[in-house]
Amino acid sequence: xxxxxxxxxxAERPTGTPDKNTFKLVETDxxxxxxxxxxxxxxxxxxxxxxxxxxxxxxxYVAPFELNAVIxxxxxxxxxxxxxxxxxxxxxxxxxxxxQTYYTxxxxxxxxxxxxxxxxxxxxxxxxMTGLTAYFGLLEIGKPKEGETVVIxxxxxxxxxxxxxxxKIKGAHVVGIAGSDEKIQYLKEELHFDDAVNYKTTANLENxxxxxxxxxxxxxxxxxxxxxxxxxxxxxxxxxxxxxxGAISSYxxxxxxxxxxxxxTLIKKSAVMQGFTLGxxxxxxxxxxxxxxxxxxxxxxxxxxxxxxxxxxxxDAFLDLFEGNNIGKLLVKxxxxxx
Amino acid sequence: xxxxxxxxxxAERPTGTPDKNTFKLVETDxxxxxxxxxxxxxxxxxxxxxxxxxxxxxxxYVAPFELNAVIxxxxxxxxxxxxxxxxxxxxxxxxxxxxQTYYTxxxxxxxxxxxxxxxxxxxxxxxxMTGLTAYFGLLEIGKPKEGETVVIxxxxxxxxxxxxxxxKIKGAHVVGIAGSDEKIQYLKEELHFDDAVNYKTTANLENxxxxxxxxxxxxxxxxxxxxxxxxxxxxxxxxxxxxxxGAISSYxxxxxxxxxxxxxTLIKKSAVMQGFTLGxxxxxxxxxxxxxxxxxxxxxxxxxxxxxxxxxxxxDAFLDLFEGNNIGKLLVKxxxxxx
Numbered sequence: 001x002x003x004x005x006x007x008x009x010x011a012e013r014p015t016g017t018p019d020k021n022t023f024k025l026v027e028t029d030x031x032x033x034x035x036x037x038x039x040x041x042x043x044x045x046x047x048x049x050x051x052x053x054x055x056x057x058x059x060x061y062v063a064p065f066e067l068n069a070v071i072x073x074x075x076x077x078x079x080x081x082x083x084x085x086x087x088x089x090x091x092x093x094x095x096x097x098x099x100q101t102y103y104t105x106x107x108x109x110x111x112x113x114x115x116x117x118x119x120x121x122x123x124x125x126x127x128x129m130t131g132l133t134a135y136f137g138l139l140e141i142g143k144p145k146e147g148e149t150v151v152i153x154x155x156x157x158x159x160x161x162x163x164x165x166x167x168k169i170k171g172a173h174v175v176g177i178a179g180s181d182e183k184i185q186y187l188k189e190e191l192h193f194d195d196a197v198n199y200k201t202t203a204n205l206e207n208x209x210x211x212x213x214x215x216x217x218x219x220x221x222x223x224x225x226x227x228x229x230x231x232x233x234x235x236x237x238x239x240x241x242x243x244x245x246g247a248i249s250s251y252x253x254x255x256x257x258x259x260x261x262x263x264x265t266l267i268k269k270s271a272v273m274q275g276f277t278l279g280x281x282x283x284x285x286x287x288x289x290x291x292x293x294x295x296x297x298x299x300x301x302x303x304x305x306x307x308x309x310x311x312x313x314x315x316d317a318f319l320d321l322f323e324g325n326n327i328g329k330l331l332v333k334x335x336x337x338x339x
Numbered sequence: 340x341x342x343x344x345x346x347x348x349x350a351e352r353p354t355g356t357p358d359k360n361t362f363k364l365v366e367t368d369x370x371x372x373x374x375x376x377x378x379x380x381x382x383x384x385x386x387x388x389x390x391x392x393x394x395x396x397x398x399x400y401v402a403p404f405e406l407n408a409v410i411x412x413x414x415x416x417x418x419x420x421x422x423x424x425x426x427x428x429x430x431x432x433x434x435x436x437x438x439q440t441y442y443t444x445x446x447x448x449x450x451x452x453x454x455x456x457x458x459x460x461x462x463x464x465x466x467x468m469t470g471l472t473a474y475f476g477l478l479e480i481g482k483p484k485e486g487e488t489v490v491i492x493x494x495x496x497x498x499x500x501x502x503x504x505x506x507k508i509k510g511a512h513v514v515g516i517a518g519s520d521e522k523i524q525y526l527k528e529e530l531h532f533d534d535a536v537n538y539k540t541t542a543n544l545e546n547x548x549x550x551x552x553x554x555x556x557x558x559x560x561x562x563x564x565x566x567x568x569x570x571x572x573x574x575x576x577x578x579x580x581x582x583x584x585g586a587i588s589s590y591x592x593x594x595x596x597x598x599x600x601x602x603x604t605l606i607k608k609s610a611v612m613q614g615f616t617l618g619x620x621x622x623x624x625x626x627x628x629x630x631x632x633x634x635x636x637x638x639x640x641x642x643x644x645x646x647x648x649x650x651x652x653x654x655d656a657f658l659d660l661f662e663g664n665n666i667g668k669l670l671v672k673x674x675x676x677x678x
Contacts, residue, residue, distance in 0.1 A: 053607075225602040239619075247602040257600045263564040263586040264596060266614025268392075273612045275605025280578075 005030040005102035007070045008314055014055055016254040017322060022055065023071070023315040031104040033083045040077035040093060040103045040110070042334045044307075046124040047317045048073060048158075050277075052251040072098030074124045076113070078337060087112065092337065094123050099314050101334060117293060120337065125329035126162055126303040127292055129278055133245060134162035135288045136281040139170075141243035141274045142219040146171030149213045151232055154223030155196065156183035158329035159245060162292075163221045164193050165301050172219070175212045177205075177228055179324045186327055191302060205231040222273075224249045226259065233265050240271040252322055304328030344369040344441035346409045347653055353394055355593040356661060361394065362410070362654040370443040372422045379416035379432060379442045379449070381673045383646075385463040386656045387412060387497075389616075391590040411437030413463045415452070417676060426451065431676065433462050438653050440673060456632060459676065464668035465501055465642040466631055468617055472584060473501035474627045475620040478509075480582035480613045481558040485510030488552045490571055493562030494535065495522035497668035498584060501631075502560045503532050504640050511558070514551045516544075516567055518663045525666055530641060544570040563588045565598065572604050579610040591661055643667030 004027055011024035033039045051073055054065045065071055075098060079091040084107050087093065095110040097103040113123045125131065137159075144150050150167040154160040155176025164187065167174045176187040176196040187196040195212040202208045209217075209231060216237035222229050226249030236242075250257035262273065281288070295301040306326040308317040311334045321330060343366055350363035372378045390412055393404045404410055414437060418430040423446050426432065434449035436442040452462045464470065476498075483489050489506040493499040494515025503526065506513045515526040515535040526535040534551040541547045548556075548570060555576035561568050565588030575581075589596035601612065620627070634640040645665040647656040650673045660669060 222602065225600055229600075229602065244602050244605045247600070247606065250600065250603055257603060258597060259600045261564060261568075261586070261589065261596045261598045262601060262612070263561065263568065263583050263614070264589055266583045266612055267586065267616065268614070270615050270619050271613075273601070273605055274610075275602070275607070276609050277606065280609050 003030055004028070005100055006311055007101075008099040008311075009068050009070055010055060010065045011068070013057060013067065014052075014252075017252040018052065018055065018319060020315060020319075025312060030102045033081055033104050035083050036107050037104055038079045038084050038087045038093075038107075038110070039081040040095075040097070040105055041080045042075055042077040042101050042103065042311075043092070043337055044076045044121050044124055044331050044333055045099055045314060046074035046129075047314065047321065047330045047332060048129075049246055049248045049251065049321055051318065052248075052322075070098050070100050072096055074129060075099075075103070076120055076124055077103065078335075092120050094128070099311075101311055118296060121305060121307065121329075121331055121333075122296075122303065124331060125158060125305060126296060126301060127289060130158045130329055131162050131292045132281070132285060132288045133278045134159045134166060135292060136278065136284065137243040137245050137276055138163045138166050138219070138221055140281065141272075141276060142167075142221055142241050144170050144172040144219045147173070148218035149173045149175065149215055149237075150219040150221065151175045151177065151209070151213065151217050152221045152223070153177045153228050153232065154246065154248065155187055155193070156180075156327050157223060160221070160223050161187070161191060161304065161328055162301065165191055166295075167219070168192060169295065169300055173213075173215070175209070177209075177224075177232075183327055186304070190304075199228050206234050209235055219243075221245060222247075225257065226250060230260055233260075233262065236265065236269045236271050238269055238271075240269055242271065242273045244273055244275040248322070306330045308332045310334070342369055343367070344439055345650055346440075347438040347650075348407050348409055349394060349404045350407070352396060352406065353591075356591040357391065357394060357658060359654060359658075364651060369441045372420055372443050374422050375446050376443055377418045377423050377426045377432075377446070377449070378420040379434070379436070379444055380419045381414055381416040381440050381442065381650075382431070382676055383415045383460050383463055383670050383672055384438055384653060385413035385468075386653065386660060386669045386671060387468075388585055388587045388590065388660055390657065391661075409437050409439050411435055413468060414438075414442070415459055415463060416442065417674075429677075431459050433467070438650075440650055457635060460644060460646065460668075460670055460672075461635075461642065463670060464497060464644060465635060465640060466628060469497040469668055470501050470631045471620070471624060471627045472617045473498045473505060474631060475617065475623065476582040476584050476615055477502045477505050477558070477560055479620065480611075480615060481506075481560055481580050483509050483511040483558045486512070487557035488512045488514065488554055488576075489558040489560065490514045490516065490548070490552065490556050491560045491562070492516045492567050492571065493585065493587065494526055494532070495519075495666050496562060499560070499562050500526070500530060500643065500667055501640065504530055505634075506558070506560075507531060508634065508639055512552075512554070514548070516548075516563075516571075522666055525643070529643075538567050545573050548574055558582075560584060561586075564596065565589060569599055572599075572601065575604065575608045575610050577608050577610075579608055581610065581612045583612055583614040587661070645669045647671045649673070
């Protein structure tokens with residue numbers, strides 16, 4: 001086996017938008033697996049907006065990345081050497097070991113995935129954290145009822161595109177907000193959203209939302225925060241529910257994220273804003289995974305992936321997230337699964 | 340009987356802080372009661388911060404006041420003439436008929452109150468809307484558990500002072516925020532709050548809150564919004580709950596209410612902000628009233644009223660609300676109940 005591996009480490013904590021200096025690609029020795037361990041060759045790594053928050057050294061829902069340590073996050077790999085009874089060479093496994101070409105994992109750090117139900121990359125997306133985030137955020141906090149109006153920001157993103165489809169399954173009127181005509185077309189034609197608004201080209205987002213939501217907004221699944229959310233708040237119905245999943249508009253701000261305070265709106269509408277992270281629902285992952293896999297197999301859920309190629313391109317892929325250029329889940333393919 | 344009555348009407352919609360020109364005292368004819376009606380002589384009227392919101396012509400949870408019409412709101416009076424089988428002269432009744440010395444009410448607009456369980460004025464306060472607002476907002480949204488920390492802004496106000504006492508009954512560590520040393524002393528010595536912070540004299544509200552809340556903040560009952568709430572948000576614990584009851588800091592702003600956006604904080608803490616108004620719990624008022632009356636009779640709840648005298652002083656009393664000079668419920672006594 002190859003005794004060397006590549007890692008991407010956090011070279012410096014970004015202020016404002018991360019750039020190439022934020023990361024550094026290093027070569028290091030790969031640890032030989034001992035009893036109860038396996039050596040994994042990475043096939044895909046996940047690249048997610050929440051990672052931006054871990055790059056600064058402040059308390060959050062997950063610990064900050066350490067300086068000069070590998071960036072961790074969801075990854076899928078193939079077991080190439082096993083000293084464990086639970087895994088054998090050729091198994092495809094998922095774990096949170098991050099941006100490195102090889103990893104020596106303890107048994108309890110990884111879990112086997114089924115190569116047959118869907119392409120393996122879906123376990124980092126629609127059948128993984130992404131799908132579960134959409135599932136629990138929408139259904140447990142948003143609680144859409146048939147005929148209600150659900151608005152989603154970042155609607156063409158990994159989470160947003162699943163949220164909208166689940167809302168359609170539940171019988172809601174679904175409106176997406178996204179930032180390119182290609183995304184708008186994707187939402188309306190491929191995912192059958194009832195309407196979609198391009199926040200970059202609209203003359204007036206508030207007016208366009210009013211047209212797209214003639215009965216007001218009952219659920220707002222918020223992936224972006226900022227001015228887009230301010231515009232949505234103008235159309236909330238009484239008892240509106242707002243799962244707050246992300247605030248990508250604020251992640252790279254150098255100053256404070258300043259805008260209209262929400263208290264008065266919340267009182268007038270008896271509305272709820274509830275922040276969450278997927279870990280809040282950890283005891284219910286099996287239920288969510290089963291539901292998502294069923295909808296996927298029944299053809300009720302579609303997904304799109306943007307897959308970049310090459311380990312060394314991971315930082316660029318991450319930086320692309322903040323350009324808003326991707327549709328669906330963003331992954332980097334590091335190696336091919338042998339046939 | 341007297342055929343004339345006095346009313347205070349909305350003379351103009353205020354921009355910014357209301358002033359004397361907002362109101363006008365007029366004399367008008369009192370309508371003779373017909374079958375099913377009673378004539379009421381007003382004894383007390385309630386003066387509340389939420390009325391500010393009704394003075395502007397914008398959609399809210401209650402309809403705006405009409406220009407040149409009487410300001411309505413909670414009032415208690417004595418039946419002086421009855422053409423109804425359900426009421427007789429001398430009955431003390433409560434209704435929402437507002438700022439007028441007499442009112443001719445239909446039977447279904449008023450309800451009789453028990454003169455014996457507590458002073459009649461308490462039905463506009465701790466046994467009325469004020470107490471119920473505290474009860475449902477804290478228990479249904481805040482859901483304090485024993486040993487958790489509950490922080491209340493506007494803590495010496497009508498609602499806040501009851502919220503803190505109910506939180507103590509539930510075994511919480513209770514910290515109030517208020518704006519004078521007299522109020523701080525009242526909260527700590529009379530109402531047995533565990534601690535209280537004077538936001539007007541503190542050198543650093545965030546630091547003082549950190550000292551008063553060594554285990555962080557689990558429930559924040561928000562009556563004020565604005566910068567005080569920004570400071571509280573810095574100390575939220577994971578899964579914090581925030582009933583949003585009022586935003587008095589913003590009611591008289593001429594411009595927008597601008598400050599740090601809350602989305603990132605909500606996500607990091609999996610925290611909830613939920614606006615509400617008392618009407619959301621209308622089907623459960625009897626339960627709340629019973630609980631409050633029991634605690635009051637057991638001596639577990641104390642209350643304080645600031646009672647101004649004289650019908651013509653109602654506008655001044657209302658304007659005083661925004662000066663933050665009052666402790667507890669603010670009422671105006673319009674006439675004496677005959678012995």
